[in-house]
Amino acid sequence: MTGKLYVIGVGPGDPELFTLKALRILKEVSCICVPKGREEGSSLALSIVQKAVSMEGKEIIEAHFPMVKSAEARKRRSAEVSQASKLPNSQASELDAKWDETAKNVLSRLDKGTDVAFITLGDPTIFSTFFYLYDRLLESNPNLGMAIIPGVSSITAASAQAKISLGLADEKIAILPANYIGNLKETLERFDTIVLMKIHKVFGDVLKVLDETGLTRNAVYVSRAGMDDEMIFKDIKEIKESDLNYFSVMIIKK
């Protein structure tokens, strides 16, 4: 009997936004896999879980991810190699080795019959690094037993906290990673609601486009939705540099 892999969305940050299913499975499994990335999110997922579930007797393994920057690169088989090759040699091979180790660590637990829970902030199907790992695991074991437990995404948590609807009736919603806002103006024309993820990186550029299109007053900025230090700006002109952070979403409604 091989173990099963559970991919669990732990919600946006408030431990009360766990689902009953997430809580049950996290209590049951003896091994928890935590994404370890360049970004803040990874350690936060574990700290949320620790608020709700005792870690006593559980093994925690860290998942390292390749330096893949685009989905296109991911589709190429040698994605991690080609990306890594842009780095100095020692660093590249270190990343490569860690990435291999991640897949091996998960598979070895499953092979021993141990169930593993991979935890991810928000919902696993929305911009979670898990899917990089999934491709790799499937290469090694096409019959991998895996279930995804959906969670509350940071997007709906942000709009809930801001008390706005993302869409009603015939409205069209666009969700854009803010790093890639090249055609933001066009999207603003065609959609009723535009959600910009990780807005902190491009806040100035977005503000400029909103000013030009007369939509500045239609935007809401939510940082760390549902967490103790949540901030909501209904007037985005009031946002200071220090208010910008990784867990931020901007919602523009026309």
Place this chain on the structure above:
Amino acid sequence: MTGKLYVIGVGPGDPELFTLKALRILKEVSCICVPKGREEGSSLALSIVQKAVSMEGKEIIEAHFPMVKSAEARKRRSAEVSQASKLPNSQASELDAKWDETAKNVLSRLDKGTDVAFITLGDPTIFSTFFYLYDRLLESNPNLGMAIIPGVSSITAASAQAKISLGLADEKIAILPANYIGNLKETLERFDTIVLMKIHKVFGDVLKVLDETGLTRNAVYVSRAGMDDEMIFKDIKEIKESDLNYFSVMIIKK
């Protein structure tokens, strides 16, 4: 002391996908408001809640909604009147009266100091009728005490069940109500993932567009995600008329 209105996303159908917060509040409140619509979803929300929480001693009030078909109409003050005017007179005034009654019913409980939970399938910020009611309630009481408790949306539940990612890295996601797919081709060109809601109404038309754009094999159809009678089609050509229903989502990945 006036009561507080809680708008609670009860998730896509599986009672284990309740959040801890939703469960706590539904146990605490003595009045539950259930949307009563032309569509299937309303009664389902209550039946899911009943699986998780005892209704003993709780008052259940029904919320009737106006025949507003578009968000544009909603923005006009007289939305429900102008829409209703297209119906025979007796039917129109009946709808009008019921809609008034809904707002009055909720406000009267709040005025008495009773907390009210308005339940909605999936997540309240994604195509929930609640926001029609909210506008009306705010007209009567601009200081209304209200909190939205986000839930697992049917969109992420569907992609979790189909084991696909909605977006990774720089991918752009579009969510379209399938009734309004006029420019579907263009959206297919510009976005990496396209989610079509309520696909049952326009399945034939969508299939035609997908065939024309060579994307038929990139589409997944999920009906009643996470419910006992869930169906997932990874080959949408196999879908029969009888497989189409209200709780259906199509996800197209390029």
